[in-house]
Amino acid sequence: MPSGSCWCGDVKYEFIGDSTHVVLCHCLSCQKISGGTNTANIPVAREKLTVISGAPKSHTQKHEDGFNLTVFFCGNCGTVIYKKADADMFATISLIQSGTLDGSAKEKIGKPSSELNVKLRASWLAEVSTAVQKQGFV
Template identity: 40%
Template sequence: MASGSCMCGDIKYEYTGEPAVTALCHCIDCQKWTGGAYTSNVVVPRTNFKVTSGSPKTWDAKGDSGKVNKHFFCGQCGSSLYTELEVMPDVTCVKAGGLDNGAASLGGKVGVEFYTKDRVSYLHEVSGAKQEPQFG
């Protein structure tokens, strides 16, 4: 099991089992969502994920697929928590920065980098990670 929270601690969550994949996403939406160069994600089955405290707020964005990318965040401190994508209805993309106990390191392994076409110029590919110019 892994757990995490927002910065102020109002929202807490956990998931069980191993992630389906660990991923960085360099798309422009993720850059805006984090205020950084990419998002770092632990992708887990939705049935293994649950919010254990608090009620996140949501904001919907339309992805390149034309389908909804639902963003969950803390209404108090604004922390990005996780996303649920209509194109991936069986998984939750947990933002790794909110994970407890150093789990933001993704166990030292990034499985895939998405939207490498939008990767900022000062970053380089992660060795051993699958490189996808877009999603899928």
Template identity: 30%
Template sequence: MSQSFTGSCLCKNITYRIDLPASEPVPEIVLCHCTNCKHYTGSGFSANIIVPQTSLNFTEGTPKLYLDRNDRGGQVRRTFCANCGSPLTSQPSGEDRMIVVKSGTLDDESRANCGKLSMEIYHQRKDRWTDALGQEGVQRINGMW
């Protein structure tokens, strides 16, 4: 038995599959508050799972590569769909074993099967408003406003 997770970009030109041995722990969520992730995702932070590079296979389409720099001057390989713009993966240079996958691109069922939030990186760059997530005083609506 293995655990598999599937996902796609918004337009579904690109689909992927992650196959992990059953013995591997369920991938947990890692948030990144770095400035580049804010720009890359257009959001307050990126939400990710980190999986072995060899477990990830693109099953449809090929993402476009953008070579980014981190704040230490190191290269970060970021991939995205050239058609709809969804960010898909990122990988710091020197890291060839693990790859970061944007958890929002997982299919609903696969996303539901991920583990808990386990880590927040670049915590010092966290947007102040994110402290209100899950707190009182925020209007909560199911569906659009």
């Protein structure tokens, strides 16, 4: 079963599913959340993700596209573990941040299958040639 943790190890999780499916998002919210150019997300059915130790804190804010985006993070080290959104397309999934995977799950991370919000991708960042390119979320 794939698993992961925050930087300090206080929050640990596991999930049932595939850790190889990665979706990059270049939206402004993901840039702010990551402090970088994008986030690398692993979509997992919400009921298949279990926090096995620690208690992540959460913060909800309006996404620039109008839906509510909730970020779950370690209150000790600040690592963003996963995100949830109330938009229809995200209603049943959690978006695990791929950098938080541990062990063999980290070794199995695949190339991104899609890039979202490419209209906001940094001009110096090349597209992933094998990924579907989407101007927005759909």
